[in-house]
Amino acid sequence: MVDRGMGGSALDSAPGSSLSSAQRDDAVVLGIDCSTTACKVIAWDAAGRAVSTGRAPIALMNPGPDAWEQDAEAWWEATTAATREAVAGLGADGSLRVRALGITHQRETFVVTDEHGVPLHAALVWMDARCRPEVAEAVRVLGEARLHAVSGKPPCTTPSLYKLLFLLGRGAPSLRARSPRVLDVHALLSWRLTGRVATSRASADPLGLMDMEAGAFSPELLALAGLVRDQLPALCAPGDVIAGLSADAAARLGLPEGVPVVAGAGDGQAAALGAGLRGPGAAYLNLGTAIVSGVVSPAYRIDRAFRTMYAATPGAYLLETDLKGGTFTLSWLVERLLGRAAGDAEAVLGGLEREARGLPPGADGLLLVPYWNGVMNPYWDDGATGITLGWHGGHAPAHLYRAILEGIALEQRLHTEAVEAASGAIDELLVMGGGSRSDLWCQILADVTGKPVVRAGASEASALGAGILAAWAAGLFPDLGAAVDAMTSRGATFTPGPQQAIYDRLYREVFAGVYPALAGALGRLAALRVEARATRMAADPAASAASPRTPS
Structure with missing residues (x-):
């Protein structure tokens, strides 16, 4: 294994020996994307074309208020099933050879296991927000500024650190003794x-336990969590070969033993690489379960306008914004408000989009602030909740659908302008993820932000980012820059149109002031919500738990 550390750039170096052109012609790499609700495995060729795909669902459970969990064994089961499907799609004639596997995944989600890797508790998912008291206690102990400076992330319920404090404290205290x-x-x-037992630095840093400048787990943050270094995995740089496939894993996946497994990055960082983002001047924008955007920085810097992550390009950082209520909010509309099954979501949302195209900008006076899962940057308020303004009797579900698309776009403008103020101009947005397939949403984003929105050539940019790192490690390209150039592409471009003027007024005159005006009331409402739940729990404990469910 070659560990390039935190210094320098990977764009001019190669970890693997170069393959001949003939070897490249029959080579594919697998990008494994183990996301929140499914594992997708895509076989990519050296031109960045998806040759074969496999997919397997992963159940997401909501066993109580603010609680989001998964069975970590499902990550492995889904990875096995999806990989076997992707490998089967390559055909039996042996004309295509898998040269390496790269990994990307949902971030902040973690599991605690015994010394053999057997889970001791359900995994806590990035959306889990039961740790608000632990955030407050960590701030009291180390201070908000120190937590931010070391980890690169202002304290909130998202980083795993605070969820871990909850789990090993109030949640399941007996685990700590093990x-x-x-x-x-x-x-x-x-x-x-x-x-x-190894992970990438760009996968471990969302845990909130890393010293981002040192490139290592922080003794100070480990002490806060009550952990020692041996309880955490070994660290690699993105693009390092972790090891070859074991005989048992190879048999399960339908691959030869010894195929290199390559350290990847979290899904946000991998998506940036898969979109072709290599330097300042552009931002990636992933329209997924969460709405995540970021710009590459060659130096470590912090600001409340963003959280600082390691980039999938070794030696660089990613200044990232995150709205946790992304397409999750559209799933909420379909399942919780309209009462339709998750399997009907595509058809329901397609119908709403067709109706929404005919509505005027501003959804006929309906405005939405999309804080369905709290707000991170720039306010860092876990108690914030969604806001809708302007309801009247003429509104229908299509108005709310359009208001969600517009509200997320208006929030993205808030994020983008704050990042620009801290780090420099952003000239275009490279968009990917499931939401990027909507022409309406892409046009709204261009109109609201006033910037060209360029659709990435691969909508599954996270899996492509993992594939690019695998291709580089396998020696398909002489350096990472060449791999990015060869395997990424661009699709349609959406430029700001005549509706930009009305959206500009909607943002400046209404949207930008709504949360600051209501923050105090939202905080009081959140406190009353907690008090009401406690009262109900005392009266009837069984009635206070939500039923497990699997959203789309």
């Missing part, structure tokens, strides 16, 4: 694939 291992999704999959 000195469990703490694994991100990448580490668990690496262990199952190779027998080596």
